[in-house]
Amino acid sequence: MSLLQHWGFTDQAERWNGRLAMLGFVIALATELLTGQGVLAQLRSLWPGP
DSSP states (O other), X not given: OOHHXXXXXOHHHHHHHHHHHHHHHHHHHHHHXXXXXXXXXXXXXXXXXX
């Protein structure tokens, strides 16, 4: 077992990481198309302003 595998950098973990990143990107694009606001504007609306 190499040092990287000891820390969790296995092929299977990296594959899942990539798949979840792609899913998050598609969800971000879909919500932007549906709401007309960018991701940062949506996040900004979660916190009350001054």
